[in-house]
Amino acid sequence: MSSPIPVFRYLAIALIAASGLPFTQATTYHFSESTGDDNNPGTYDAPMQSLAKASSLQLSPGDEVLFKRGDIFAGHFAVNGSGSAFEPIVISSYGEGDLPILTGQVGEAGGGDYQEAVLVENQDNITFEFLEIQNERLSSRPGIDDIDAYGIQILNTSAGIMENFTFRNLTVRKVYAPKPILRDEGEDAFNGLEVAGIRFFTAWNAVAGNEKQIRNILVEDCFFTDLQRLGIHIKHGGASNGVGNDELNRNKDIIVRNNEFQNTGGTCVLPIRTYNCLIENNLFYRPGSDADSRMPNRGSSVWTWRCINTVIQYNRCISTRGYLDSHGIHIDHENLNTFVQYNYMEDCEGGFVEILGGNVNSVYRFNVSVNDxxxxxxxxxxxxxxxxxxxxxxxxxxxxxxxxxxxxxxxxxxxxxxxxxxxxxxxxxxxxxxxxxxxxxxxxxxxxxxxxxxxxxxxxxxxxxxxxxxxxxxxxxxxxxxxxxxxxxxxxxxxxxxxxxxxxxxxxxxxxxxxxxxxxxxxxxxxxxxxxxxxxxxxxxxxxxxxxxxxxxxxxxxxxxxxLSPISKIRVFPNQLHTQNGSEEKLTALASPALADDTSIVWSSDNASVATVDVSGTVTTHSEGVALLTAKSDNGQSDSCYIIVGNVSASMSANARQWMWDNQLDPNQSDLADTAPTGNPLLIHYALDTPPSQAIQFQFDTSDNRITAHFKGSRSDLSYSALAASDLEEWQTTSVSPPDSQGMRSLSVSSPASNAGAFFKIQVTPN
Structure with missing residues (x-):
């Protein structure tokens, strides 16, 4: 069973239908690290498991590769196959809860950490959405330079054009190389440090007629944080004399919009040799950061180099830091037609206008600069x-x-x-x-x-x-x-x-x-x-x-x-933590936007006997068990870390615990939730493995002396009971219907007790 198709994909399907083009028979592949097996067919009920398996798939236009929310996938995903303009390959998520994490960090036991978590080489027409990408490289890997690390790398080493890449609703964070490049290393070393959350690189054009570039790139509604140097890096290697022209020897037609960047060690967006690039409506907060000792502490919100036709507008550039450069927006060497307009810059250490040598038609207009x-x-x-x-x-x-x-x-x-x-x-x-x-x-x-x-x-x-x-x-x-x-x-x-x-x-x-x-x-x-x-x-x-x-x-x-600018989202990192009693851990809560009117956050624990958290996010453990540690804003936005202390089995997921608290139920007393059959959806998450992962959506109706629970979920073995006025009937295990076209299953209770309509209990049992 595949996830519901977003509206924009319906529109793409409609366009194909209107054009008379044939539909491709697309396949959806599901992956779950916690419940999957690479020998499975990859259906919703029988997902595959590893990034290695995902890399082995020969993908075709319209195919989807979906990773289960709440799971962590460590390894290397090399996308194998291209989509088409109307039917891109979609790399996304399914289920409920936290975004799935894809990371190249596998440690020495895995042969060393990978250069990137996701690699797309000489493939195109691909959409990435609703994922979290990490790659904190702590161990070397043979053949990979210790100063390289990327979250996602899009690489063109072919003899032609790659096109149509969309990135939306991603969280990209914690990308570091094993070897930090700091101030004392010098200018050449700094320029060689290209660690980036998302990197686009086209190799040198050496043969006339075979000029290569990457074009039609859209990055929108993404969140970047805790990156060693760069958020987004877009680079073309250039060309031999007499090969190509200014347009062919650059990556082309790029939009970066509506993203938020917090605490990057260098520049948030670094275009090198681009042609037609629009960077708009982004929040750049503390580029050039030194929040982590591995960060080089030098950057600007945007930093262009040998680009042609660049418009940078309606961005907020706040608190840029660094010992060199580190202006709000920085026009580096030899750009043509660069327009910096309608931006707000504040508290940028280096200053307001920075234009280095060789530029033609550099324009700063209709900007506001405050204390730069x-x-x-x-x-x-x-x-x-x-x-x-x-x-x-x-x-x-x-x-x-x-x-x-x-x-x-x-x-x-x-x-x-x-x-x-x-x-x-x-x-x-x-x-x-x-x-x-x-x-x-x-x-x-x-x-x-x-x-x-x-x-x-x-x-x-x-x-x-x-x-x-x-x-x-x-x-x-x-x-x-x-x-x-x-x-x-x-x-x-x-x-x-x-x-x-x-x-x-x-x-x-x-x-x-x-x-x-x-x-x-x-x-x-x-x-x-x-x-x-x-x-x-x-x-x-x-x-x-x-x-x-x-x-x-x-x-x-x-x-x-x-x-008004209220907090729209809170993100807690990490969102899952397994530790031992007596340890002290540190959680980070980031509010979005960083410039909200009130960014005050209150921490709480749902099980203080197991773990408590102070105002700074420092966690103190007290006994073995599980607890939900939650950061909440005054306007009700919240996110949590599900902590397991000691060698205990988690009985319920983080989202389930939060739901139960929100509905006046104590998750530390019962794994069951009661509900009256009102017809309203009820979302309960159960976890029967580690990491926590199980999502089932129930909807109840009564007719013909039956109670039927309709639900979405991957498990097929559910127990049920009708609750009579006196005693709870014995739990029975029943099979359930296959999913319908909307992914709904049904479970019916025949001849329930006289007042069974009052309550209905569903319990998920292990496979």
């Missing part, structure tokens, strides 16, 4: 910047940037630090920006501007507060005065809208930067060549009239309210 650029390195005077346009290309060659546009941004500072302004380029445009510093100063560390024989177009910027005069005096039409923000000092973009009396209103100059190539088509289909709105959705026309200065173009003090 506070790094202080006594050995590097200008270690932090409000604006940094660098002249150095790869290998320390001189390759100056040309046609750089920084306009209609709002830069706000109210902390006691000083930044630098460093510009060494050609044809630089800085206009319609607000620079406001009421604490610290902008430009006080250093102001160096080299125009190299070209004009510096700098005008109609509003300077307020402590702005270095060397920078301010370069403006040919400066505006002075307090910008009169709506709620200055708050840490959100909505605070920096303009009140009606602001001197920034109608004070800007009309000047168009470059258009976005391909706007209105492909991955840029929803974009316009030139901005039509400001950061807040107010209309703007930079070709005529009098635009405002800054990121807000409201003319009469129209204020867009900041929407």
């Amino acid at each position: 650029g506070w790094r202080d390195n006594p050995n590097w005077k200008n270690s932090n910047h409000t604006i940094w346009i660098n002249e150095k290309g790869p290998g320390d060659t001189v390759h100056r940037c040309e046609h750089t546009y920084i306009y209609n941004n709002t830069v706000y500072m109210d902390r006691d630090f000083s930044t630098a302004i460093d510009i060494d380029g050609k044809h630089t445009y800085i206009y319609n920006n607000i620079f406001h510093a009421e604490g610290g100063d902008i430009g006080g560390k250093q102001v160096v501007v080299e125009n190299n024989g070209t004009e510096l177009f700098m005008r109609n910027n509003l300077f307020s507060g402590n702005i270095d005069s060397r920078f301010q005096n370069m403006d040919t039409a400066p505006i002075e005065g307090t910008p009169i923000f709506d709620r200055p000092g708050e840490t959100n973009k909505y605070a920096y809208q303009l009140q009606a009396s602001s001197p920034a209103i109608n004070a800007g100059t009309t000047q168009l930067g470059p258009p976005i190539p391909g706007a209105g088509t492909g991955v840029f289909k929803d974009l316009t060549p030139y901005p039509k709105v400001d950061f807040y959705g107010n209309p703007i026309d930079l070709s005529s009239g009098t635009p405002n200065i800054g990121a807000c173009n409201a003319k009469n003090g129209e204020i867009q309210s900041r929407p």
Whole structure:
């Protein structure tokens, strides 16, 4: 039995039907580490077990490979087979509970940890969804470099194009190489560290006519955390002279949107040689982290290198860290047409604008920067910047940037630090920006501007507060005065809208930067060549009239309210733990989004005699047994860790225990749940093995003097009883019906006791 088909797959089927194309006879393969066997056929009732078995399957268009929720699959899954554009291969999950974990960590006993948990080499048209991917490599593996580790690797070493990869609703975390590369290792070592949650790599193009690339990539609604360096790495190896062109020698048509990144040791998204890349609506929280000692502690939210046509918009870049780089969004060497627009950046250690050598048409517009650029390195005077346009290309060659546009941004500072302004380029445009510093100063560390024989177009910027005069005096039409923000000092973009009396209103100059190539088509289909709105959705026309200065173009003090941002999800890591009495363990609870209005979390234990947990997530064990340790927010979001202490058998899954508590039943007293036959669904999880895994959904009806329980689940041996007014009838074991087209089974009780309709008990028994 396969899982219900999501709506988007129904749409794909409908499109195939409408097109007249033939359907492929697809197969669904189920895998359960806890109850499966590789000799099984892979059905819902008889799942296979291992990643090795999954790798041996010859997959075809439309096939599904489904891993059971709550299970951990250790090994190496090499996807063998390609889907088609209308019928992709789907790698997903089934059942209820926590996402299944796929990890390459098998230890020395397994021959050493694998380079990646999932490998797709020279296969395509594949969707990954509803999985957790890990790969904490602690042991070496022969033939694998100790500085390499990936969660999922998509690899093109073929003689052509791979296309159509979708990643959605994944959790990607805990990916580390055995050998950390830290600050003292130097620049070359750092650049060689490519540990990533998801990596796309296309090998060097050496033969004309056989150019290879990966194209049509979508990564959306995923969660990345606790990664040694990179979240998503997209890289093309380049080409020999005379082979291919700028478009063929890059990975192409890429969208990264609606994802959340927390605590990556380096950069969240690192595109290298891409063509048409859209990165939007992501939350980048603490890139460049040093939360784990193996992290290199250097990164930016996004870091582009030799890319063509890149749009980075509507992202939140919060608390970037690092001893080098580590700006909000970072345009590295030799990119063409890079648009950084409509982003909110806050508390980024390196600074606001970073553009390194060799770039053409780099654009920062309609962004809000709050307290960026506070790094202080006594050995590097200008270690932090409000604006940094660098002249150095790869290998320390001189390759100056040309046609750089920084306009209609709002830069706000109210902390006691000083930044630098460093510009060494050609044809630089800085206009319609607000620079406001009421604490610290902008430009006080250093102001160096080299125009190299070209004009510096700098005008109609509003300077307020402590702005270095060397920078301010370069403006040919400066505006002075307090910008009169709506709620200055708050840490959100909505605070920096303009009140009606602001001197920034109608004070800007009309000047168009470059258009976005391909706007209105492909991955840029929803974009316009030139901005039509400001950061807040107010209309703007930079070709005529009098635009405002800054990121807000409201003319009469129209204020867009900041929407509430409640916690939408809590994730507890690890979610299963087997330990011994007397031990002390540490749990981590991450709230999403990281910028929720209230991220306070309360911990609890459902069995304090076995284990307790304090406010920091530290677990103390007291006796053998099982307990559910839960982190819960004020708005009711929660997640749990199911802990087994000592050598005891788990009788019930974590989700079952949580359900029973929610329904005023004590899971420490009974493995059974009672319910009246109301027709309402009842979800109970039972575990009869380790790790916990069993999900059955019941729905009750009564007719013809019978009580029938309809349910979804893989077990076929259920016991039942009708509860009479006096005594419980003897438990009997009965067979149940095969699953119907919706996966429902039925169990009937004939001639129940007179008031059996009051309660009905179902008990799962071992096979």
